[in-house]
Amino acid sequence: MAYIIKGETGDWEVVIGLEVHAQVISAAKLFSGAATSFGSDPNSNVAFVDAAMPGMLPVINATCVEQAVRTGLGLKAKINHRSVFARKNYFYADLPQGYQISQFDQPIVGEGTLVLDMPDGTSRSVGIERLHLEQDAGKSIHDIHPTKSFIDLNRAGVALMEIVSKPDMRSPEEAGAYLKKLRSILRYLGTCDGNMEEGSMRCDANVSVRPVGSTELRTRCEIKNVNSMRFVMQAIEFEAKRHVDVYDNGGKIDQETRLYDSVKGETRTMRSKEFAHDYRYFPDPDLLPLEFDDAYVAAIKSTLPELPDDKKERFISQYGLSAYDAGVLVAEKENADFFEEVAKQSGDGKLANSWVSNNLFSVLNAKNLTIDQSPISANHLSKLIALIKNNTISGRLAKDVFEIMLVETGKDPEAIVSERGMKQITDTGAIDKAIDDILAANADKVAQVKAGKEALIGWFVGQVMKATQGKANPALCQELLKKKLAQ
């Protein structure tokens, strides 16, 4: 459903483009051999070039280039066989060189596409404008000393991929879906861990609004460094509303950089256009243009894993899942893998989806666990499904077994069933007796069924299940009931 902001002067739509900075997974920095590990002692992962010592020179890390190409391929984007590193010049205490080595007019990756999976099961495409490699800056720490700032250069020079979308998103939800999908693809590819809390994925949002029906692009504001998906959505919502209010009041939006205050839930000016930096980009003379051939790209392509969109399609066709269910499962590769193992072992994709997506995920969510920390293994969940399928236990009994499996972690469901005598009753004699007792005690309802109120059969099945503590085979119950009621 379209996201419309009702203004005093009419209806408005929001235009959103996102710039995501994704930290490249690599052992060493983009232009030095220093380690990239998070949480090291301050200034312990710093090579001479990271500290911009005189005469030190950058040398490109081949792994980072490969990761960027890999990501480009994952975004179905154009891979540029020749790209150029440029210097972005500005002064800041945690930018040792006085410039950031980035890419400007010749990035390593060009246009691509990202497919959003919307909560209602629909999908839509968002264009990728470009992806380029650049260095991260260090960190300024202002709260150690009353007047001085401290600098930690551990992060300085770490490789980032800046992934820029086209202004193709029209609601905060789409922006959220974009980030979620991008994160998913990066994690599938193993090129970024997508951890927004640790800052290995950061997002700037470009926001503008326009009257519904218009195709113009009005002045945008850039909201910098928002560090969670929820905040990105909140920031966009606030900012779009702010624009509408300004326009409604006859004002005009100034192009500027803004910050999102997550406590107050509002954006505010960080840097107006007059104070915008002139970065004086020019090609870095310390580095040659980055060039590679088709064979290099093909070699990387051959190692790409199955990506979420393909996996989703396959889950739909192979296991008969709905688009929504498949979308939920593939969002995290580990979840998809878990599901697929259960589906394969149990031989029933739909049941596997139901047990993984509904039962297991709700438990994991409630306990704040990841799939790797699941108290129930894929093998055991498969066995549980097998027990249902071969009529050893009913669906209702299976839920009880599942609960026990959660507590007695590592216990085989077969063992649980046999130890506790939870096997389904398929002995018609035992069920017959239960049915006869219930029919005798509910003569009035029997009469109603005979008078044509067939729906009451379900009620009788329930009563039988209750009487057998759920062990009766429901299908068998129904069959016997129908027979007896027809007499």
Add this chain to the structure above:
Amino acid sequence: MTDLTRFTIASAREHLRKKDFTALELTDAHIAAMESNRHLNAFITETADLARERAKESDFRIKNGDALPLDGIPLGIKDLFCTEGVQTTAGSHILKGFRPNYESTVSQKLRDAGSVMLGKLNLDEFAMGSSNMTSYYGDVINPWKARGHSADLVPGGSSGGSAASVAAHLAMGATGTDTGGSIRQPAAFCGIVGVKPTYGRCSRWGVVAFASSLDQAGPMTRTVRDAAIMLNAMVGFDPKDSTSANLPMPDVEAALTKGVKGMKIGLPKEYRPAGLNAEVGMLWDKGAQWLRDAGAEVIEIDLPHTKYALPTYYIVAPAEASSNLARYDGVRYGLRVPGKSLDDMYAKTRAEGFGKEVKRRILIGTYVLSAGYYDAYYLKAQKVRALIAQDFEKAFGKVDAILTPTAPTAAFGLNDKIDDPVAMYLNDVFTVPASLAGIPGASVPAGLTAHGLPLGLQVLTKRWDEETLFRVCQVLEDSAKFPGLKGER
């Protein structure tokens, strides 16, 4: 006893191996010369103790028959090369107290070849200058004087300390760096040989950057053979410098005797503007005749974009410098002048730490890269630079080498105060085009002016063809019979 400072590197090498004297004796003689010529202000930092230690190590190797190519040869290192544990200033106040924890690739290679570092040589601040007058550590004085005059002359720049120390026999050779002529012009002013190899031959790793796409290290010596010996030790692929070339280096020392017979030598007509200094013009003609006499064919060639070289250079070099020098911000090393805020600290530190010429070039460079000016200046300069390189490519389709004067004049007086920076920039008018094209160039001392001051001739060849470069230089040297400051070399 013979004055041990009078030998060339080539002859000293033989004497050392024959044990006619020790490396320590040779080093001590040069330390004595260095110490008794402090008025030249050629050295910023003297490292006599370190030199003696290294000389003893050389003697040990020589004694054991393990002599390295440059074992025991005392050299000076331009103070733009970072030297481990030894103060490195780049001639600037802003690097106050900076002692690198690393050794530049080139100085390391020279050290690995057994040479003995005497100290760090004075230079124009950040190698920006053509007179060595921009150094925070004071002017260097050219050991040459005009006949009958006592006025101090400039040694040229930016490798002024290097040129003066070699000319005055304080060091047997020195490293220089050349961005627009900083090896060749001071070599010409001081009557020595200076070679700028092809861009990419010598690693830039550990050399304080001025203009990264132009900076190139090279040797400064009293003979062409010495330059060949030294250069052989300095070059080589360095994976730490992405612009370093992974190409084999011809054995230039072995090529020295091959002569120029059958070669074609070009004289670019654009290098003879109206008003060219008559003595410079005459020496150029003489040089051409020497090459003809040695069996080369000399023809006139066109390098049509020459007149744009200087303006192009003064866009490209300052642009890169403005960015390269941003790291001197008072945060991590060198000078820091406290301020009320970060920006105030930057401003005060850079105001006090940089000299006038450096500030001028940072301003020019910042301007030409600014939004709205980039296309008109920097981008256009890059296009012209490509045309200049193309000029040379076309020329080298016809000739093997090009002969030109090195500088438009001989050394000028320290007191001929040059207020006009553009007049100063004109010193590099003949050397800058080759820098922009990345081709190798050398200056060979070829004669004296009427006032007895040295003049140099410049030889240029195509990229990676240092072999032809040295062959031509050797013929010029043999023909010129240049006397040297002490009447011998």
